[in-house]
Amino acid sequence: MLVPLKQKSSGGRRPKKKIYHRVHELDRVMDLQKKPSVILHLKAIIQSQKNQHLLLRDLEKQVGFVQKWNFMAVIEKYPSIFHVDAGSSMPPSVTLTEKARKVACGEAESRELMEPVLVKNLRKLLMMSVDCRVPLEKIEFIENELGLPSDFKKSLIPKYPEFFSVKDVNGKAYLHLENWDSSLAVTAREERLTCEGVLPSNPPKKKVRISKDGNFFGPFAFKICFPTGFRANVSYLDELERWQRMEFPSPYLNARRFEAADPKARKRVVAVLHELLSLTMERRLTSIQLDAFHSEYLLPSRLLLCLIKHHGIFYITNKGVRSTVFLKEAYNDSHLTDKCPLLLFIDKFIALSGRREINLCNEMTS
Template sequence: MHKTNGGRKPKKKIYHRVHELDRVMELQKKPSVILQLKSIIQSRKSDSLLLRDLEKEVGFVQKWNYMAVIEKYPSIFVVTGGKSDKSPTAVMLSEKAKRTAALEAEARVQMEPFLVKNLRKLLMLSVDCRVPLEKIEMIGNEMGLPCDFKKSLIPKYPQFFSVKDVSGRWYLDLENWDSSLAVTAREERLALEGLLNTSGHPKSAKISKDGNFSGPFAFHLNFPVGFRPNMSYLEEVQRWQKMDFPSPYLNARRVEAADPKARKRAVAVLHELLSLTMEKRLTSAQLDAFHSEYRLPARLLLCLIKHHGIFYITNKGAKSTVILKEAYDGSNLINKCPLLEFRDKFLELMGRREANSCIGASSSVAN
């Protein structure tokens, strides 16, 4: 028998916006243009870009955003040539910007151990310990990989990686499994917070009104302002937080997809994938691309919406983006890798006041 609601319309479900996380994407627009232009200029042998070539690099529409940035920030970009000079108009980095940009090389050196570790973990998460190279390239910027990582990074570590042609498609393969890496960011956080003892059992088991639970299988939840869960919802959350589940690093073929524990494991896989990126976020399209490698939920969007205490979907910016909520304090990324710290330093050339408003959400841009 179907339940009736007395002719009343069902209550419409609301996806509560988190303005601070929407602002992350808004704040990254200008830094993205600045850092992208820096990379384009540095890629030229002359260390300068002819303005007539700008449209070829960024397209007609985006060209005007870049022109505005060049004009607004003479402390970063210097325009040479023009009508009074026979040479064509070009843009280059200012002397101060060049000195600051030179620090990127050291940041890249510091990044390499993180990149190697995260690439290994990315492969270990996958069903066959291999991922198509084009898919890694798709999230390369978000992971902090150099644009030439296939030549500059992979060959340096034959003990960890190999590139293989499988049915006409190039894959990055994991050479050796390392159990010490099969620990998730969630588990590392729990250990740091002292919520696990040496045997891996919870020190306490209390649930609060915000759904957080101090157990070994719990996720950090941050419900949006305006969302007021009732007691039955909190009881359901408590059961879910207590429920054990297989590690994301356990081969997904050994897990029955319909099992509630497998569904919780899928949430853990998404959590770990986002944790492997520099800014703990990926576009919805990027996550979608990894369905087969990581056995992601068939109804991925619904899964993300259901677990809105863990993930946030923002439509600000050019693309829909999934953000790991616990990684942010307001609009500010809590922990930054050396490459993001370098980018913040470069963006300080915008001027202290403007840089402070943007640095909280440093942008992922092409290398």
């Protein structure tokens, strides 16, 4: 992807084009999710039926005429997951195989294990917003990425009145934070640095310099993962070192307290984006989803350029229906390194198809 940037004329010489380096391993993540997402979608449709059987003639009503053929292909390709019952007295129907039903029983346990994680992440999401509240429709917009059940407004929110409340603001329903918890105001970046023994009260010595891969051992540094083929020159590394050393306010402090033009505030924006992605199951959101939270987190108007500028931290892929933003440090090649209970269950279910491991955003409804 070519990123057009204005450059000064250099005596008639044509300025060099800025090339956005592809990370093929992360592009591949989007390709790997296609068939598993169909499998999980079909599983959810079958489980939503009263008798756990879906008449094939009703499949088109559920997914549409075009998508029906993709689902039919999956049914035929994975007999270990889907069984077609074509009795003489009844129209053909599809159900889960006995083995698939046994594995599917583990979903309830995984969702039970997910609940404290979801409550914690929702609280952190609200704590970062400028008014400690977010429109419910925006939470719904990323509910799959967070791992929330589709009925979270009824099944989850009312269970925790000490943490959440739903209030009407100018005719729109908002999820409000009831209690601030300073113990939660710690970012995933800070937790990683603490595990590595880096503390704000113990900054590195001045002689410690940034390495050629862009990484720096300091309390205000971000993990950098440059793409293959990117070669940083000395001046770039010097500028990056100054940026890595720079102190900045916590994403959990109100953004209205800081001037947007302040370099420390601009670095704080990177920390906010880093934390938002860290709160999702697979450390990724579409660019549209990120931009939807522009007013709640006072994100920059030129969000795309901010992400591109920090390409060692974030990666944007145009694979799939929409462009997707990845937190690069969360992946080893195409594999998510840390998985929540729900993703572990999904991996186990998809393994019935013969695939060992996937990186898939939860597309199941429950």
